[in-house]
Amino acid sequence: MSxxxxxxxxxxxxxxxxxxxxYGDFAAVDDISLDIQDGEFLTxxxxxxxxKSTTLSMLAGFETPSSGEILVNGASLVNVPPxxxxxxxxxxxxxxxxxxxxxDNIAFPLAIRKRSAAERDRQVDAMLKLVQLDSFAQRRPAxxxxxxxxxxxxxxxxxxxxxxxxxxxxxGALDKKLREDLQDELRQLHRRLGITIVYVTHxxxxxxxxxxxxxxxxxxxxxxxxxxxxxxxxPPNAFVASFLGNSNFLRVKAHGNGAASFEGQPxxxxxxxxxxxxxxxxxxxxxxxxxxxxxxxxxREALPAGWNEVTxxxxxxxxxxxxxxxxxxxxxxxxxxxxxxxxxxxxxxPGDSVKVRWAVADACVYSQWAPSDLNKAAGAH
Amino acid sequence: MLLTPNAMSRRLxxxxxxxxxxxxxxxxxxxxxxxxxxxxxSQWLVFPPPGWTLKWYGQFFSNAExxxxxxxxxxxxxxxTVFAVALGLPIAFALVRGRFPGREMLYGLFTLPMIVPLxxxxxxxxxxxxxxxxxxxxxxxxxxxxxxxxxxxxxxxINSLKLFDQSIEDAAVICGASRLQAIVKxxxxxxxxxxxxxxxxxxxxxxxxxxxxxxxASPNLQTLPVKMWTTLRQDLTPVIAVxxxxxxxxxxxxxxxxxxxxxxNPVSA
Numbered sequence: 269m270s271x272x273x274x275x276x277x278x279x280x281x282x283x284x285x286x287x288x289x290x291y292g293d294f295a296a297v298d299d300i301s302l303d304i305q306d307g308e309f310l311t312x313x314x315x316x317x318x319x320k321s322t323t324l325s326m327l328a329g330f331e332t333p334s335s336g337e338i339l340v341n342g343a344s345l346v347n348v349p350p351x352x353x354x355x356x357x358x359x360x361x362x363x364x365x366x367x368x369x370x371x372d373n374i375a376f377p378l379a380i381r382k383r384s385a386a387e388r389d390r391q392v393d394a395m396l397k398l399v400q401l402d403s404f405a406q407r408r409p410a411x412x413x414x415x416x417x418x419x420x421x422x423x424x425x426x427x428x429x430x431x432x433x434x435x436x437x438x439x440g441a442l443d444k445k446l447r448e449d450l451q452d453e454l455r456q457l458h459r460r461l462g463i464t465i466v467y468v469t470h471x472x473x474x475x476x477x478x479x480x481x482x483x484x485x486x487x488x489x490x491x492x493x494x495x496x497x498x499x500x501x502x503p504p505n506a507f508v509a510s511f512l513g514n515s516n517f518l519r520v521k522a523h524g525n526g527a528a529s530f531e532g533q534p535x536x537x538x539x540x541x542x543x544x545x546x547x548x549x550x551x552x553x554x555x556x557x558x559x560x561x562x563x564x565x566x567x568r569e570a571l572p573a574g575w576n577e578v579t580x581x582x583x584x585x586x587x588x589x590x591x592x593x594x595x596x597x598x599x600x601x602x603x604x605x606x607x608x609x610x611x612x613x614x615x616x617x618p619g620d621s622v623k624v625r626w627a628v629a630d631a632c633v634y635s636q637w638a639p640s641d642l643n644k645a646a647g648a649h
Numbered sequence: 650m651l652l653t654p655n656a657m658s659r660r661l662x663x664x665x666x667x668x669x670x671x672x673x674x675x676x677x678x679x680x681x682x683x684x685x686x687x688x689x690x691s692q693w694l695v696f697p698p699p700g701w702t703l704k705w706y707g708q709f710f711s712n713a714e715x716x717x718x719x720x721x722x723x724x725x726x727x728x729x730t731v732f733a734v735a736l737g738l739p740i741a742f743a744l745v746r747g748r749f750p751g752r753e754m755l756y757g758l759f760t761l762p763m764i765v766p767l768x769x770x771x772x773x774x775x776x777x778x779x780x781x782x783x784x785x786x787x788x789x790x791x792x793x794x795x796x797x798x799x800x801x802x803x804x805x806x807i808n809s810l811k812l813f814d815q816s817i818e819d820a821a822v823i824c825g826a827s828r829l830q831a832i833v834k835x836x837x838x839x840x841x842x843x844x845x846x847x848x849x850x851x852x853x854x855x856x857x858x859x860x861x862x863x864x865x866a867s868p869n870l871q872t873l874p875v876k877m878w879t880t881l882r883q884d885l886t887p888v889i890a891v892x893x894x895x896x897x898x899x900x901x902x903x904x905x906x907x908x909x910x911x912x913x914n915p916v917s918a
Binding site for chain 1: 825839
């Protein structure tokens with residue numbers, strides 16, 4: 269109870285209020301409202317053209333909103349030029365000053381602020397230590413690897429102790445291994461400094477790895493907001509379900525209290541208020557939440573209470589290392605994928621008849637969706 | 650006998666070397682001749698020179714008219730350089746960064762002097778300055794030279810500005826620098842090779858410009874190429890070869906500086 273009260277009392281550091289950015293008739297950002305808490309690591313996740321980078325640009329001040337408000341601690345930022353916003357930013361292509369040494373790059377914000385030489389040296393030294401580049405201080409950016417350059421960019425963005433750090437796909441240009449190392453460094457850095465970070469990426473795994481909350485962007489709107497866990501386990505809508513991870517969608521007809529029919533066969537589903545008799549609804553089951561059982565297995569293990577079962581035919585079984593997937597088609601023609609850890613085994617062959625089972629509680633129910641929501645590539649204009 | 654591929658490529662290479670050598674010789678020979686003649690003892694520009702002397706250099710440097718012309722050339726070229734860069738810089742920024750209707754046309758307008766025959770520009774500028782009473786002034790020299798030097802400066806700066814990642818400038822702004830501070834402290838150093846190349850081009854264009862200069866010249870103010878031109882019509886003295894050698898010498902020096910800069914900064918310029 270007290271936690272809830274605290275959350276209500278906590279004032280957000282940044283508030284976006286009905287933010288819009290139009291280019292002619294085109295709405296790049298469409299009426300976004302969002303509160304960012306002090307000290308939070310929030311990620312804008314979306315495909316390119318979904319409005320996430322434009323929103324970040326408006327926060328930085330490089331784009332002016334067509335309408336709406338950006339408030340920091342309750343004061344409007346809209347008419348403050350970018351160099352007076354006291355915001356740190358890390359760019360996708362590092363954007364270091366090529367003619368300056370690592371030390372002078374990091375010292376640049378302090379030099380602009382006319383800090384004394386002694387203070388400058390002290391703070392730059394602290395930053396070099398923080399990003400573990402002490403021995404590279406005299407090098408030029410071109411003499412550093414991509415990962416080192418990005419660490420310099422982070423140090424440059426943090427040295428003047430901004431309240432907010434914006435990061436625009438900062439790790440996009442790095443290879444996978446290095447990216448994961450820097451993600452871990454970044455998460456630790458955030459914990460240590462307690463700074464508010466707004467991070468933009470199109471990589472959902474990166475978003476999950478880094479952030480406390482994720483805002484999912486699509487067509488200039490925020491279509492999902494919450495922790496990675498909640499968004500994945502209980503997607504607020506079919507788009508988020510399809511965008512994050514993999515999903516099986518079953519079209520069913522609702523019948524009364526928690527009951528439905530799928531391809532003529534009765535199923536149980538979560539109690540969902542406001543459904544009309546005979547209304548078409550969508551069930552979403554994550555592949556790893558579903559089980560595929562061969563006919564003998566199904567005969568041996570009775571269907572537990574609170575589970576559904578449908579019959580399907582195996583199309584393909586794929587071995588993916590730590591996991592295996594089995595794609596099946598129901599007799600009504602609905603394609604499903606079942607995923608299991610390799611250790612659990614998957615003794616089916618293509619063409620086998622299998623029983624696909626899932627727990628009623630694990631299937632999300634959507635009463636409204638657009639056909640394009642179920643298309644993974646959707647989200648951009 | 651059939652040639653092996655190796656022998657064939659060797660022959661091909663030999664042929665290429667020879668052709669290249671002949672063309673280079675053809676282009677360079679007149680310059681070599683002029684330089685040699687400036688040191689030749691014959692008054693009639695006989696080649697090969699019967700003997701060697703520095704006499705003509707002495708005559709050149711002790712002649713007030715030649716010295717004045719050389720000084721005027723240097724002054725005009727330096728002023729042209731300053732104005733071409735000072736104007737070219739904001740024009741290049743507007744043409745690269747600006748989002749306004751007619752931008753392409755404006756680019757065409759600024760680079761037009763590269764395409765329009767020089768004589769036409771010369772006549773037009775001459776007619777204008779005649780009407781305003783500015784012919785024969787330093788001002789008319791510099792203005793007419795800036796017109797023809799500007800396209801080179803603009804193109805050179807545009808090229809390096811297009812290669813410059815603007816997010817680096819944005820990074821300076823978010824670090825607390827105003828847009829102007831960011832341009833001066835970050836963008837200018839990054840596009841410096843382009844700016845220097847543009848300046849060198851402007852200098853060279855003005856330094857050996859003759860068509861416009863002949864029109865603008867007056868008895869009290871003429872540049873080195875004009876003085877050579879008028880002298881040439883009266884008598885064929887080896888002093889002209891000296892003037893040519895000095896003209897070529899400074900041009901080569903400027904080109905070498907440009908090449909050295911390009912090597913140090915291969916991305917831009």
